[in-house]
Amino acid sequence: MVAATIARSIATPARAPFIALDGVAKTYEARFGGQVQAVETVSFEIGHGEFVSIVGPSGCGKTTLLKMIGGLLEPSAGKITYQGLAPGRKKPQLGIVFQDAVLLPWRTVLQNVCLPIEVMRKDRAEGEALARRLIELVGLKGFEDKYPTELSGGMQQRASIARALVSDPAILLMDEPFGALDALTREYMAQELQRIWSSAAKTVLFITHSITEAVFLSDRVVVMTARPSRVAEIIPIDLPRPRDLQMTTSEVFGRQVAHIRSLLSATGEL
Ligand SMILES: Nc1ncnc2c1ncn2[C@@H]1O[C@H](COP(=O)(O)OP(=O)(O)O)[C@@H](O)[C@H]1O
Ligand SMILES: [Mg+2]
Known part of the structure; x- marks a missing residue:
């Protein structure tokens, strides 16, 4: 908690964002010819110590975006800057967590x-x-x-x-890490992740299908449109921390969830 507060308080506007995406796009070459435009153009920034979630329709390019940020995939256009350094410079150390735990048995x-x-x-x-x-x-x-x-x-x-x-x-990239868990375990893990994030003072980019999970955990939620994806809206979540499940029944919480749901419905997804 204290560590996270410190981490956030040093994220002054004068400092370069931790990660900046500027007009990032991705077109895949399809296996049997033709192209799939997964990400149209996406620009947003992630601050030091910030917890940012991405929500969007299935297949809109969230994993593609995460892989590009993680350096596992090259963007077709646009650029990703780490800590204000010129493109091509050494990336910060990244930690990636996927939907399946992929532990060696x-x-x-x-x-x-x-x-x-x-x-x-x-x-x-x-x-x-x-x-x-x-x-x-x-x-x-x-x-x-x-x-x-x-x-x-x-x-x-x-x-x-x-x-x-x-x-x-320096940053944890998480791609639907709780997607395979049952609802109760999932709620519990969200609280645990908040605790871990606070005490480890990391920057987190978190992809989820769950709007409530995104609102519960995040400083900001990036809502994506259907493929080829763009940013529909970036929503700051001003709920106090630490957050508990009780808060998910509050009016402010409900309003933010409803707003994100309406944005996703507008993309024809829900
Ligand atoms: N290696 C690939 N080659 C061709 N198309 C791909 C590849 N990976 C993903 N796609 C396509 O790009 C789109 C976005 O995929 P993805 O990033 O996995 O979406 P999401 O994570 O939002 O569900 C989908 O239509 C998917 O079929
Ligand atoms: Mg995905």
């Missing part, structure tokens, strides 16, 4: 979380100590030596969040 929780440390050839003892602290942070203390099949879906996602944090990324 033959590795324990601790061994899975330590994987990036091995890949980056960092000091093992230091890395393991950090991994153990992160496992505790995501609420998996005591499960270090369990295998993924011994964990529930929510616990597997916690392990993959810890693994994404172990490389100390």
Whole structure:
């Protein structure tokens, strides 16, 4: 909480945004000829320590956008700037969490979380100590030596969040990380993510299908149109933090959810 407040208070307008998308577009070459224009032109910024969500119709290009921000895919047009640095300069360390936890089944929780440390050839003892602290942070203390099949879906996602944090990324990119969970676990995980975000003081870009989840978690929600996608509107969420589930029944909360729903209906999706 304190760390996040500090992280946000230093996000002064004078400082370059953490990530800036300027006219970013993506056209895929289809397998049997022709082209699929996934993202038309998208421009927005993500501030230091900010929690930004993207909501939009299925197939509108959200994953495409996340992959471009993560450097896994080149934009067809436009540019993405990291911390005001010229394009092509070294990207900040990124942590990515996908919808499926994608843990290695033959590795324990601790061994899975330590994987990036091995890949980056960092000091093992230091890395393991950090991994153990992160496992505790995501609420998996005591499960270090369990295998993924011994964990529930929510616990597997916690392990993959810890693994994404172990490389100390400046930003966490999350692509529908709770999409495969049941409704109750999902609500619980949203609260947990808020706690983790506050104490780890990270910048987060979070893609979700759930409007309430987006409003509950975010500083700002980017609403996308149907494919080829553009930004329909960027909505600041001014609810106080820390937020609890009680807040989701408030009038302000309901109004913001209704507004986003109406934007999505206008794209013909709901
Ligand atoms: N590698 C690819 N080649 C061709 N088309 C793709 C590829 N990846 C995604 N698409 C198409 O681009 C559009 C956007 O996909 P995606 O970014 O996955 O959307 P979302 O995450 O919003 O559901 C979809 O129509 C999808 O079929
Ligand atoms: Mg997707």
